[in-house]
Amino acid sequence: MPPDSPDSHSGNAAPKAPFVFATCKQGWEKALKDEAKSIPEGLRPAFMRPGLITWKCEVPPTADFVLPGIFARMSGHSIGTCKDAADLASKLGEVKRHTLKLHVYPREFPEDGLPLEEWSRIDAFRTRLLKSLRDAGVAMDDDSETVLGDTVLDVIVEDDLAAPFFAGWHRHGANTNPTPGGIPRAVIPLESPSRAWLKLVQALAFAGLETKNTHPLRGKIAVELGSAPGGASYALLQRGMRVMGIDPGAMDPRVLNYRTPQGGIPFKHLQMPAGEVDPNLLPPQADLLISDLNLAPAVMIRLVKKMQAQVQASLLILTLKINDRAVFASLQENLTAIRDFAPGPIRATHLPGNRDEICVVAGRLGS
Known part of the structure; x- marks a missing residue:
């Protein structure tokens, strides 16, 4: 499988695969990659799409890994591309020992905010995915709001929600954005004086x-x-x-x-x-x-x-x-x-x- 394929590092157990991921604002991938060059895990770029990059680690990352810096909107351990909930459940490995919070968010995001109807579509997808993961024996928490120490399952979706999705996980800490994907659900109201x-x-x-x-x-x-x-x-x-x-x-x-x-x-x-x-x-x-x-x-x-x-x-x-x-x-x-x-x-x-x-x-x- 070619090295830039999202499936080339999916494996059967996420913690054993020394890959990490980060999301950023589309168009700022180079700034994100430049920041990643200096971290001690020794990251080698593996897969990139607008707003999403994965790296192979020369040193296995800790459970609390986050990509330090400014341009990573969300980061953590990479699981890889999954075709459905059953595929995702089979790739969770040791992460399944934790009760997981589920964050579902889009890879590409308009800078003036995603319309609420689009969030409704994503929420409906999250509800279905949550049920399917539970049916597969994965312990899931209904609430997506995080507290320090939570293990969060990140699912990054495409516009049509039907295509395979990318998955990763992170441990929520003091330096982690508490909002799923680091994307607040805010759209500029018509009465606002400016953006x-x-x-x-x-x-x-x-x-x-x-x-x-x-x-x-x-x-x-x-x-x-x-x-x-x-x-x-x-x-x-x-x-x-x-x-x-x-x-x-x-x-x-x-x-x-x-x-x-x-x-x-x-x-x-x-x-x-x-x-x-x-x-x-x-x-x-x-x-x-x-x-x-x-x-x-x-x-x-x-x-x-x-x-x-x-x-x-x-x-x-x-x-x-x-x-x-x-x-x-x-x-x-x-x-x-x-x-x-x-x-x-x-x-x-x-x-x-x-x-x-x-x-x-x-x-x-x-x-």
């Missing part, structure tokens, strides 16, 4: 703040640099935050006129450049500091550092623009500069909605 709404919602999901039953942002304070026209601010207001937006540009009326259920006005606009803000106009402390400034990373970082010294936010969500070769090459240098002043831990990722930019999440939301 910054989508990027912010995806960043919140990456930070573990988009939860089903709790409202961790409600009543907390956010300061946003570069807020106009207001997509990210609008998302925060919808989640019950009080927001100060700083931007010389005009804010959308839907943000300026947003009202709480009690009739309060939770948004304040400082219509000026971020570097000219009088500290007396700022809240004494913020819970969240956001920047999506369209500036070179070094300039943006200086402004954020100055603002953070004033508001002492426990959580930062920052966008780093990487739209030229020089900036891309200095990415790690910029992350180091953020570590000098931002609260930890610091994680960076290429969100599904990101273009030539990455998202940095630093710290944790305070109680």
